[in-house]
Amino acid sequence: MSERTERTNEAWLAALRGETPDQPEALEDLRSRLQRGIFYYLSRERSDLAGLSNHDVTQMAQDMAQDALMRVIENLESFRGDSLFTTWAMRVAVRVAISDLRRARYRDFSLDALTAESEPAWLSLNPVAGDKLPLPERAAEQREVLTRLQESIHEALTDRQYQALVAVAVNNVPMEVVAERMGTNRNALYKLVHDARRKLRAHLESQGMSMDYMMRLFEDR
Amino acid sequence: MDEQLHKLIACIFDQHADNNPIDCETCSIHFHRLAELVAAGASVNELLPEVQQHLDCCLECNEEFQALLSIIVAENSGLVASE
Ligand SMILES: [Zn+2]
Numbered sequence: 001m002s003e004r005t006e007r008t009n010e011a012w013l014a015a016l017r018g019e020t021p022d023q024p025e026a027l028e029d030l031r032s033r034l035q036r037g038i039f040y041y042l043s044r045e046r047s048d049l050a051g052l053s054n055h056d057v058t059q060m061a062q063d064m065a066q067d068a069l070m071r072v073i074e075n076l077e078s079f080r081g082d083s084l085f086t087t088w089a090m091r092v093a094v095r096v097a098i099s100d101l102r103r104a105r106y107r108d109f110s111l112d113a114l115t116a117e118s119e120p121a122w123l124s125l126n127p128v129a130g131d132k133l134p135l136p137e138r139a140a141e142q143r144e145v146l147t148r149l150q151e152s153i154h155e156a157l158t159d160r161q162y163q164a165l166v167a168v169a170v171n172n173v174p175m176e177v178v179a180e181r182m183g184t185n186r187n188a189l190y191k192l193v194h195d196a197r198r199k200l201r202a203h204l205e206s207q208g209m210s211m212d213y214m215m216r217l218f219e220d221r
Numbered sequence: 222m223d224e225q226l227h228k229l230i231a232c233i234f235d236q237h238a239d240n241n242p243i244d245c246e247t248c249s250i251h252f253h254r255l256a257e258l259v260a261a262g263a264s265v266n267e268l269l270p271e272v273q274q275h276l277d278c279c280l281e282c283n284e285e286f287q288a289l290l291s292i293i294v295a296e297n298s299g300l301v302a303s304e
Contacts, residue, residue, distance in 0.1 A: 037292040040301045045291050083253040087293060091253040094289045149229075169232035170225050174281055175245070187244045190279070200233045211234035218226060 012085040016076060027069065033086060034072075034093040035065035041097065064100055068093035102174040111181040114173050115163040142217055148207060149214075156203040161196035168193050235278060248275040248282050252289055260293045 007015065007026070015026035039061035042049055049057065072089045079088050106114070153162060160182065167178045168189070179189040251272055255265055266273040276283045295301045 036301045037296065040295050041288050041292055044295075045288060083257050087257055087289075088253040090292055091249075091256070091289050094285055094292065095249070098285055098288060146226075165232070170229050172228075172280070176281070186281075187246050190244050197233050197235065204233065211230060214230050215227075218223075218230075 007085075009079075009081055009085040013076065013079070016073060027073075030072065030086070030089060031065050031069045034068050034089060035061050037090050038064050038068070038093055038097050041094070046101075061097075064097045065093065067100075068096040071096055099176060102177055103180075106173060106177045109173075111163065111167075111178075114167040114171060114178060114181065138217070145209065145214060145217060148209065149204070152200060152203045152207070156199045157196050161192060161199070164189055164192045165196040165200070169197065243271050243275045245275075245279060245282050248272055248279070249285065252286050256286070256289045256293045259290055260297055 007029075011020070012026065012030070014020045015022050016030070017023075039058065042057050042061055043054075052060075068089075072092050075092065079085060082088075153165075157165065163182065164178060167173045168175055175186045175189050175193075179186045182189065184192075251269060255268060255272065258268060259265060265276065276286060292301065
């Protein structure tokens with residue numbers, strides 16, 4: 001779109017609502033603008049997509065822009081005029097694009113795979129990642145603390161809090177993916193994880209275990 | 222140290238979010254306005270410190286905000302190809 005045809009916020013809204021005769025052009029201008037923005041993001045800012053062909057990325061950006069356009073139109077009334085309309089629309093598009101990428105990445109994982117299966121990996125009483133073996137006394141202390149940590153998790157947290165904490169905080173699965181699998185939404189999950197970590201911290205601190213102490217105990221040296 | 226164990230300990234004791242009432246939805250409502258201001262040189266922390274706090278402890282919101290910001294900056298500097 002050239003400078004000349006750049007619309008004001010009011011002109012965008014009027015056109016997209018069909019109050020002016022240029023609705024088809026406005027829809028196409030916006031769709032193409034969102035597509036260019038998404039394409040830029042996918043091709044320049046996402047190293048994880050570097051293996052895709054230009055054709056594939058273009059196709060992906062096209063699909064995402066189409067979805068984003070629909071989302072923008074559905075939510076037109078929530079735009080409050082506190083930025084350029086196109087920036088607000090791009091925010092909607094970014095959300096659509098990133099959500100798609102997150103969902104695609106975890107499409108084949110069940111909730112169990114995102115939580116329970118990973119348990120042995122981080123609570124396998126084998127805290128030493130490198131090849132240096134700790135002194136026997138230190139190893140014993142590490143084992144004891146890990147056992148207490150494991151017990152605390154089971155004593156202090158509900159099953160849902162446990163699932164949420166492991167999936168989100170340990171396995172770094174995006175909250176919107178976990179929320180979907182757990183039948184909740186991202187905001188509620190954020191709060192669930194938040195409460196879980198607070199409860200766990202209080203539980204551990206009541207037993208005299210501070211972060212400094214634990215980090216020092218397990219640090220490689 | 223095992224990386225996952227490290228993450229778990231860091232997460233449990235992370236006090237970032239403790240006194241911060243902002244959730245993801247409330248945070249992202251500001252993104253379009255912030256992206257324009259930050260693209261023009263402002264700092265999130267000075268404009269809305271509670272949003273900065275949330276971004277510091279929420280990977281997802283941070284990813285979304287940085288993505289939007291990168292596009293707006295690119296658009297402003299003519300890096301996003303026009304047809
Ligand atoms: Zn967030």
